[in-house]
Amino acid sequence: MSALSSARDADDPLAALRAQFQLPGDLVYLDGNSLGALPLAVKEAVRDVVEHQWGEDLISSWNKHDWIRLPMIVGERIAALIGAAPGQVLCTDSISVNLFKLLATALDLNAPRRVILAVEEDFPTDTYIAQGLVELLGDARCELRRVPASEISAALNDEVAVLMLTEVSYRSGERHDMQSLTEAAHAAGALMLWDLAHSAGVIPMALDAWDVDMAVGCGYKYLNGGPGAPAFLYVNKRHHGRASQPLSGWLGHRNPFAFSPDYAAGDGVLRYQAGTPPIVSMVALNAALDMFDQVSVEQIRTKSIALTEYFLQGLESRPLLQSLVCLTPRDASRRGSQVSVAHEHAWGLSQALIEAGVIVDFRAPDILRFGFAPLYNRFADAEKALDILARVMAEERYLEDRFATRPAVT
Amino acid sequence: MSALSSARDADDPLAALRAQFQLPGDLVYLDGNSLGALPLAVKEAVRDVVEHQWGEDLISSWNKHDWIRLPMIVGERIAALIGAAPGQVLCTDSISVNLFKLLATALDLNAPRRVILAVEEDFPTDTYIAQGLVELLGDARCELRRVPASEISAALNDEVAVLMLTEVSYRSGERHDMQSLTEAAHAAGALMLWDLAHSAGVIPMALDAWDVDMAVGCGYKYLNGGPGAPAFLYVNKRHHGRASQPLSGWLGHRNPFAFSPDYAAGDGVLRYQAGTPPIVSMVALNAALDMFDQVSVEQIRTKSIALTEYFLQGLESRPLLQSLVCLTPRDASRRGSQVSVAHEHAWGLSQALIEAGVIVDFRAPDILRFGFAPLYNRFADAEKALDILARVMAEERYLEDRFATRPAVT
Numbered sequence: 008m009s010a011l012s013s014a015r016d017a018d019d020p021l022a023a024l025r026a027q028f029q030l031p032g033d034l035v036y037l038d039g040n041s042l043g044a045l046p047l048a049v050k051e052a053v054r055d056v057v058e059h060q061w062g063e064d065l066i067s068s069w070n071k072h073d074w075i076r077l078p079m080i081v082g083e084r085i086a087a088l089i090g091a092a093p094g095q096v097l098c099t100d101s102i103s104v105n106l107f108k109l110l111a112t113a114l115d116l117n118a119p120r121r122v123i124l125a126v127e128e129d130f131p132t133d134t135y136i137a138q139g140l141v142e143l144l145g146d147a148r149c150e151l152r153r154v155p156a157s158e159i160s161a162a163l164n165d166e167v168a169v170l171m172l173t174e175v176s177y178r179s180g181e182r183h184d185m186q187s188l189t190e191a192a193h194a195a196g197a198l199m200l201w202d203l204a205h206s207a208g209v210i211p212m213a214l215d216a217w218d219v220d221m222a223v224g225c226g227y228k229y230l231n232g233g234p235g236a237p238a239f240l241y242v243n244k245r246h247h248g249r250a251s252q253p254l255s256g257w258l259g260h261r262n263p264f265a266f267s268p269d270y271a272a273g274d275g276v277l278r279y280q281a282g283t284p285p286i287v288s289m290v291a292l293n294a295a296l297d298m299f300d301q302v303s304v305e306q307i308r309t310k311s312i313a314l315t316e317y318f319l320q321g322l323e324s325r326p327l328l329q330s331l332v333c334l335t336p337r338d339a340s341r342r343g344s345q346v347s348v349a350h351e352h353a354w355g356l357s358q359a360l361i362e363a364g365v366i367v368d369f370r371a372p373d374i375l376r377f378g379f380a381p382l383y384n385r386f387a388d389a390e391k392a393l394d395i396l397a398r399v400m401a402e403e404r405y406l407e408d409r410f411a412t413r414p415a416v417t
Numbered sequence: 418m419s420a421l422s423s424a425r426d427a428d429d430p431l432a433a434l435r436a437q438f439q440l441p442g443d444l445v446y447l448d449g450n451s452l453g454a455l456p457l458a459v460k461e462a463v464r465d466v467v468e469h470q471w472g473e474d475l476i477s478s479w480n481k482h483d484w485i486r487l488p489m490i491v492g493e494r495i496a497a498l499i500g501a502a503p504g505q506v507l508c509t510d511s512i513s514v515n516l517f518k519l520l521a522t523a524l525d526l527n528a529p530r531r532v533i534l535a536v537e538e539d540f541p542t543d544t545y546i547a548q549g550l551v552e553l554l555g556d557a558r559c560e561l562r563r564v565p566a567s568e569i570s571a572a573l574n575d576e577v578a579v580l581m582l583t584e585v586s587y588r589s590g591e592r593h594d595m596q597s598l599t600e601a602a603h604a605a606g607a608l609m610l611w612d613l614a615h616s617a618g619v620i621p622m623a624l625d626a627w628d629v630d631m632a633v634g635c636g637y638k639y640l641n642g643g644p645g646a647p648a649f650l651y652v653n654k655r656h657h658g659r660a661s662q663p664l665s666g667w668l669g670h671r672n673p674f675a676f677s678p679d680y681a682a683g684d685g686v687l688r689y690q691a692g693t694p695p696i697v698s699m700v701a702l703n704a705a706l707d708m709f710d711q712v713s714v715e716q717i718r719t720k721s722i723a724l725t726e727y728f729l730q731g732l733e734s735r736p737l738l739q740s741l742v743c744l745t746p747r748d749a750s751r752r753g754s755q756v757s758v759a760h761e762h763a764w765g766l767s768q769a770l771i772e773a774g775v776i777v778d779f780r781a782p783d784i785l786r787f788g789f790a791p792l793y794n795r796f797a798d799a800e801k802a803l804d805i806l807a808r809v810m811a812e813e814r815y816l817e818d819r820f821a822t823r824p825a826v827t
Contacts, residue, residue: 042475103692253550270544270545
């Protein structure tokens with residue numbers, strides 16, 4: 008390590024948190040934007056829920072260990088990270104399923120408007136789910152309209168029921184201005200639905216103060232909840248009187264254990280529960296959230312900007328890296344916690360980096376993503392990644408035959 | 418223990434399996450129909466997926482440990498238990514969410530028919546989900562019609578798009594004849610959707626041979642997958658050409674990692690995936706299914722009938738238990754793996770039994786359920802439950818003040 012990255016790490020007020028994660032040996036893990044690393048406390052929590060709660064207390068755990076309230080308990084902890092007062096956030100299902108619920112809610116709240124406005128660059132599941140809803144409801148009741156991000160304002164007309172955007176692009180790492188876009192949506196009479204998959208836990212936000220209508224987010228990226236951890240959703244309190252959602256399963260009922268024949272929606276956000284949640288996975292996420300008891304999202308953001316800045320400067324200053332086209336905004340306020348570069352041989356590059364112990368990811372067709380998770384990534388990680396990237400580029404290792412074909416999952 | 422139950426346990430070819438479960442001390446656990454006990458193998462599997470796969474192999478586990486195919490892998494193992502050839506069963510989401518997908522599929526396949534026919538006695542989430550779909554689609558496209566179980570045949574007319582039934586009633590333990598009802602539905606031009614929550618893993622069935630159209634089932638009851646384990650769904654191969662479902666998330670896409678802008682449904686049942694699944698909970702279920710490598714569902718059913726028969730005879734032969742009204746059919750072929758009784762003080766009875774170490778459950782307003790899980794329940798458990806029940810009845814312990822109020826979750 009150079010003296011520079013060592014000095015930066017020595018000055019980092021968050022440096023001690025890394026020891027609370029399991030991070031294998033010399034690995035430089037820059038994929039926390041895809042799957043966050045394992046917080047050590049999760050191991051004991053999962054052991055306890057399996058071996059003690061399930062194994063010993065069995066069915067009584069629904070009360071004794073409060074499994075029944077876990078979606079709310081975890082939801083409230085996430086609420087504190089995204090600027091939401093209590094009673095508006097629930098941990099439940101996946102982002103895809105939650106988007107379906109919320110888009111249906113939005114169309115209902117804002118009828119007869121029928122347009123879902125989205126941008127072409129966002130993660131596909133958001134538009135796939137909107138397409139599923141269009142298919143189900145028919146064109147007369149629902150339309151998905153997609154525009155380039157630069158044309159959002161122009162497309163916000165009086166047909167738009169809901170504007171659905173992801174704060175930070177999974178491809179470029181570019182960040183939208185949530186507050187001004189929420190205002191623009193409202194000015195056009197549209198509701199605002201944010202996908203916080205690449206923001207929650209790494210970018211401060213104020214959903215209540217900005218009067219956001221709805222949001223979804225991910226448990227397994229910067230929240231470190233484990234593979235496929237349950238997602239979360241937010242519904243602003245001012246909609247609770249009228250909001251309804253179609254996945255009206257028994258746990259969203261006002262009184263699930265009355266087993267009454269007709270559905271009656273639970274209070275507020277509780278009605279967004281559907282079936283029985285995967286408790287073991289949700290307990291892992293709950294334990295992972297303990298990390299956020301020690302640090303504020305503002306502190307995390309400060310380090311995130313410093314890490315991406317350090318990495319971007321490294322990209323710019325090393326002649327060997329000039330052929331990489333940076334997709335991430337140079338203005339720190341306009342980027343999330345990742346740096347994306349485009350390169351003709353991005354797939355081969357990603358594989359050569361992984362072989363060399365730098366875990367990054369590839370996004371088709373030509374993007375290489377370097378994700379920075381401030382809870383455990385060091386400036387030394389950024390530097391080592393730059394060094395190894397430069398070596399891989401110099402040796403043109405990405406052209407080697409074994410990187411010629413891509414597996415199904417990348 | 419009496420000589421009788423000891424002799425029955427000594428003769429039980431499945432007796433040795435109990436040692437592969439964690440079952441606390443003297444507890445008589447008769448609630449496996451609500452939450453199955455912990456198979457010991459699950460502990461190691463969960464430790465491995467958390468501490469080794471997630472903790473060490475991180476994002477590479479999606480390929481290296483085949484997380485990406487886990488919904489199919491687990492699905493195929495369940496398929497073998499329910500008489501389904503490969504390629505038709507998927508482990509995903511919850512029963513509630515899966516019912517939504519399948520009811521939408523059924524209405525689409527069988528348009529312009531618009532009636533979902535269900536019975537009044539079934540578990541409420543099934544009808545709640547149907548009500549959510551009716552609310553979303555409007556009366557012109559969807560109607561939920563509920564009849565008493567005795568009137569199913571009469572209600573099967575040419576308006577019915579799909580008949581949705583649960584094989585074994587969660588309340589009474591009564592079992593429908595899947596084959597003849599499926600035939601009746603087909604004769605009326607309706608599709609047949611079975612809820613196997615209280616059947617999978619404890620009652621043999623032949624979904625393919627009976628030409629069932631669709632089914633859902635539960636991972637956390639007789640499959641012992643842990644609290645809130647992911648559910649499963651079955652879609653008969655002959656529908657794969659036309660079946661579509663509205664929760665079209667990215668993992669149901671033909672090529673999720675192409676990140677193409679438009680949804681294109683994956684092959685066959687794979688299109689019923691929506692978002693990223695909760696891997697830790699799904700790995701627990703996968704490990705729990707190892708139990709079924711050692712025993713056939715036919716063997717399990719034989720023991721299940723013997724256990725419920727033993728318990729019913731005990732209820733009938735003990736004078737102290739005559740005031741309990743048995744709701745479960747006396748004919749073994751017409752019941753599942755539970756015995757339900759009604760009693761004015763069912764709540765107090767359930768609590769007094771639990772205090773005395775017999776774990777049963779209560780279903781409002783007046784039902785006491787005794788679930789028998791043949792993989793780990795013994796004849797001695799049935800006998801001890803009868804003995805303690807008789808004592809509680811004799812002492813009228815259920816009238817004690819501390820049983821006067823019910824908590825939210827029962």
